Amino acid sequence: MTADVVRLRPPMHRVSPRAVWYWATRAAVLWIVLLVPQVIWWFADSDGARLPHLIVGVAWLVLAAVHLAVMPQWRYRVHRWEATDTAVYTQSGWLNQERRIAPISRVQTVDSERGPIEQLFKLANVTVTTASAAGPIKIDGLAAKDADQLIADLTTRVGQTTGDAT
Amino acid sequence: MTTAVGAGEEAVVDAGDGWRRLSPRMLAVHPVMELRRLIFPLVAVLIGLRNGDGGDGGWWALAIGGFGIALGFLRYFTTSFRITPTHVQVRRGLLQRRTLTVPRDRIRTVDVTSNVLHRIFGLARVTVGTGQTDQKNNGVKLDGLSAAAAENLHRELLHRPAVKPIPDVDSAMQSRPAEAATETVLAALHPAWVKYGPFTLSGLVAIGVLFGVGSRLVNEGHVNLAKIGVVHDSIAFLRDRPLPVAILLVAAAIVVFTAIASTVGYVLAFWNFRLSRHSSGTLHVRRGLLTTRNTTIEERRLRGVELSEPLLLRSVHGARVLAIATGLRVGRGADRGGSILLPPAPRAVAVDVAGTVIGDPDPLTVALTRHGRRASVRRFTRAVTASTILILIVLAFVLLAGAPWWAFWTALALLPLGVLLAVDRAASLGHALTDDWLVSRHGSLVRRRYVLRTDAVIGWNMATSVFQRRVGLTTLVATTAGGRQRYPIPDVPDAEAIRVARAAVPGLLKQFLAESG
Numbered sequence: 001m002t003a004d005v006v007r008l009r010p011p012m013h014r015v016s017p018r019a020v021w022y023w024a025t026r027a028a029v030l031w032i033v034l035l036v037p038q039v040i041w042w043f044a045d046s047d048g049a050r051l052p053h054l055i056v057g058v059a060w061l062v063l064a065a066v067h068l069a070v071m072p073q074w075r076y077r078v079h080r081w082e083a084t085d086t087a088v089y090t091q092s093g094w095l096n097q098e099r100r101i102a103p104i105s106r107v108q109t110v111d112s113e114r115g116p117i118e119q120l121f122k123l124a125n126v127t128v129t130t131a132s133a134a135g136p137i138k139i140d141g142l143a144a145k146d147a148d149q150l151i152a153d154l155t156t157r158v159g160q161t162t163g164d165a166t
Numbered sequence: 167m168t169t170a171v172g173a174g175e176e177a178v179v180d181a182g183d184g185w186r187r188l189s190p191r192m193l194a195v196h197p198v199m200e201l202r203r204l205i206f207p208l209v210a211v212l213i214g215l216r217n218g219d220g221g222d223g224g225w226w227a228l229a230i231g232g233f234g235i236a237l238g239f240l241r242y243f244t245t246s247f248r249i250t251p252t253h254v255q256v257r258r259g260l261l262q263r264r265t266l267t268v269p270r271d272r273i274r275t276v277d278v279t280s281n282v283l284h285r286i287f288g289l290a291r292v293t294v295g296t297g298q299t300d301q302k303n304n305g306v307k308l309d310g311l312s313a314a315a316a317e318n319l320h321r322e323l324l325h326r327p328a329v330k331p332i333p334d335v336d337s338a339m340q341s342r343p344a345e346a347a348t349e350t351v352l353a354a355l356h357p358a359w360v361k362y363g364p365f366t367l368s369g370l371v372a373i374g375v376l377f378g379v380g381s382r383l384v385n386e387g388h389v390n391l392a393k394i395g396v397v398h399d400s401i402a403f404l405r406d407r408p409l410p411v412a413i414l415l416v417a418a419a420i421v422v423f424t425a426i427a428s429t430v431g432y433v434l435a436f437w438n439f440r441l442s443r444h445s446s447g448t449l450h451v452r453r454g455l456l457t458t459r460n461t462t463i464e465e466r467r468l469r470g471v472e473l474s475e476p477l478l479l480r481s482v483h484g485a486r487v488l489a490i491a492t493g494l495r496v497g498r499g500a501d502r503g504g505s506i507l508l509p510p511a512p513r514a515v516a517v518d519v520a521g522t523v524i525g526d527p528d529p530l531t532v533a534l535t536r537h538g539r540r541a542s543v544r545r546f547t548r549a550v551t552a553s554t555i556l557i558l559i560v561l562a563f564v565l566l567a568g569a570p571w572w573a574f575w576t577a578l579a580l581l582p583l584g585v586l587l588a589v590d591r592a593a594s595l596g597h598a599l600t601d602d603w604l605v606s607r608h609g610s611l612v613r614r615r616y617v618l619r620t621d622a623v624i625g626w627n628m629a630t631s632v633f634q635r636r637v638g639l640t641t642l643v644a645t646t647a648g649g650r651q652r653y654p655i656p657d658v659p660d661a662e663a664i665r666v667a668r669a670a671v672p673g674l675l676k677q678f679l680a681e682s683g
Contacts, residue, residue, distance in 0.1 A: 101678070
């Protein structure tokens with residue numbers, strides 16, 4: 001075992017390409033929520049000086065544009081998942097990235113959720129929890145049918161293990 | 167796992183089917199407990215009456231409190247519990263009846279607490295912990311059993327291993343096993359340990375509470391602090407001194423008060439402390455001067471120990487020991503303090519006790535693998551960045567808001583302090599893997615050494631920030647079902663992270679390894 005060259009490879013599967021749009025929409029909603037009060041303030045405060053509002057507004061817009069342009073693509077390149085007979089392995093994040101591995105024998109629940117934005121893009125996420133509050137493994141942006149398939153697979157495999165998984 | 171069963175499915179009445187009640191003496195305790203909550207409104211109303219501008223809020227609070235006392239009485243009549251060979255059941259509620267059923271093999275801890283009032287009336291509160299007690303209202307809590315009943319219940323629940331489902335309830339209740347089981351004392355409080363009290367800072371909490379009480383009295387009772395003699399005199403005294411002297415005097419007063427309060431707190435919490443091991447496979451912690459607390463942890467659920475050394479305590483060679491056990495979450499609600507295995511004590515004793523508890527002294531003394539220069543450099547950059555940002559904020563206040571310049575010069579001291587902290591943090595960083603144990607140590611203000619059984623690791627998280635990726639470091643987190651749930655090894659070199667993860671949980675990572683570097 002030559003410890004120095006041993007590396008983890010990334011998980012096998014990419015998420016659905018539509019996830020890029022999902023992440024972009026989600027971020028856009030957040031930016032709108034942040035920007036709307038500012039625009040209202042701008043109009044309400046019409047007798048004050050325009051310049052500070054303009055500078056702050058432009059700064060916000062540039063930040064938002066960069067975030068919306070960079071984040072979803074970056075995430076799409078990072079987010080990956082894989083489920084084998086014995087383990088679930090995921091990689092997620094963009095600036096801060098995280099790889100999570102949990103053995104199937106320690107899995108407590110498998111559950112799936114489809115929020116409004118996810119439904120719009122026919123996506124679903126799958127969350128695999130273990131007995132540890134720090135261990136949930138979430139796979140974001142799966143195509144809905146892949147998610148269903150994954151849940152079916154995982155449920156079968158988890159059902160074959162015994163013990164209380166703590 | 168706890169399941170709430172609807173009342174309809176449990177249509178048995180309080181016949182001799184094993185349902186038991188709390189002690190009737192609880193009827194005396196509960197109103198007093200409720201009264202304790204009423205002290206503030208009472209005082210406020212009294213002061214309000216004297217000043218002639220009666221506080222209406224106070225009256226309302228009193229009325230609501232009276233209602234609470236009535237409810238307290240009702241609680242006695244509506245709460246009952248029973249212990250079958252396989253389950254513990256609690257029924258409570260007046261309008262909405264609830265039956266809580268806990269399978270006995272899921273019981274992980276039993277905690278018997280009596281505060282002063284309880285003790286006067288010879289009562290105790292029993293909390294049965296399952297893995298889920300951290301969720302609200304989900305645990306089995308029996309407030310107001312007679313002390314003897316609590317002791318019996320305690321024994322019934324935990325000291326009988328491998329409960330077989332016997333259909334006959336009564337036989338299980340009566341056949342109390344002869345107490346042949348032996349108890350070994352692992353540690354007991356040495357009066358000299360009280361000297362560690364001032365170094366625990368628990369007194370800061372007391373200051374916070376006093377401050378809270380004070381401000382509430384001022385607000386609700388319309389007390390003018392400046393009119394009180396002592397306060398008035400000390401303010402006048404301080405006003406005559408130059409500002410730095412006044413600040414020093416106040417700081418000194420706070421330090422002295424904290425030291426005294428911390429010592430008192432230590433005695434109150436840990437007097438009569440005793441840690442013992444029962445031959446049926448449980449650990450007992452008994453402690454407390456006024457409020458006594460008696461915690462039992464099933465050793466089967468023990469996943470490791472944590473040696474915690476806050477900076478002040480470390481400076482006098484002291485340490486505490488906490489248990490890592492499933493069903494005991496550190497610092498959460500009812501479990502707060504429930505995982506303490508040893509109060510602040512000499513470090514050598516702490517190491518010894520921790521080693522005895524896990525049955526292997528090695529993980530606590532083994533030399534740790536350092537994380538290397540890159541990890542140390544990260545400690546420095548982080549400390550310097552944080553101090554610089556704080557200093558710049560102070561500078562901004564000085565320039566824009568007209569704060570005095572000495573604030574800025576004082577803030578500059580943050581830089582050397584930050585560097586000192588970084589030196590210590592870098593020195594703390596380390597990990598090790600012995601036969602069965604994963605060891606990780608980090609932190610400076612609170613240096614912690616986690617010793618976790620490798621088979622208790624139920625997953626790995628490997629987190630990397632942008633900066634960590636640039637220098638090839640990973641924060642490897644072992645997730646587990648007990649204690650803090652996550653036990654990190656910060657800033658470990660990538661290859662070492664994978665080596666540790668592979669060695670601790672064999673076979674898991676193999677399938678995900680790259681073919682070659």
